[in-house]
Amino acid sequence: MYKLIFSEEALKYLSQIPKKNLVHVKEVISLCLGEYLKKITRRCNKKLLKGSKKRTYRLHISMTHTAFYRIDDENKRVLIDDVMGINQAHSRYGLY
Numbered sequence: 258m259y260k261l262i263f264s265e266e267a268l269k270y271l272s273q274i275p276k277k278n279l280v281h282v283k284e285v286i287s288l289c290l291g292e293y294l295k296k297i298t299r300r301c302n303k304k305l306l307k308g309s310k311k312r313t314y315r316l317h318i319s320m321t322h323t324a325f326y327r328i329d330d331e332n333k334r335v336l337i338d339d340v341m342g343i344n345q346a347h348s349r350y351g352l353y
Contacts, residue, residue: 259294259328259335261286267324267340274322282340285318290326290335306350315350317343325349 263271274282289301302317306325316324323346327336341349 258291259333261290261335261337263337264339267337270340278321282318282322286316286324286337286340289316290324290337294328294335313338315346 271279271282285301289298289303293301302320303314306313306315311327314326314328316326318324318340321343322340323343324340325338325346327338328334329336339349
């Protein structure tokens, strides 16, 4: 199992989400980037961003939030670089 590491930016965004939604967001991140990290499932809408400089992936969470992450296979870690609203994320794909 890979360890989930959240950046300061990701933690800041998560701290602003209403508690009711935060529980769901954390469950999806844990499931999709934990149990289903390297598996394809309809429940997890994730994919590698084309042309990303650091092999960055995105995970859509209930079509309201997006997490950007990288996989560090050597150290068995998932580095969650940022979490944001899905509309904001669409304009930032090119930055990763």
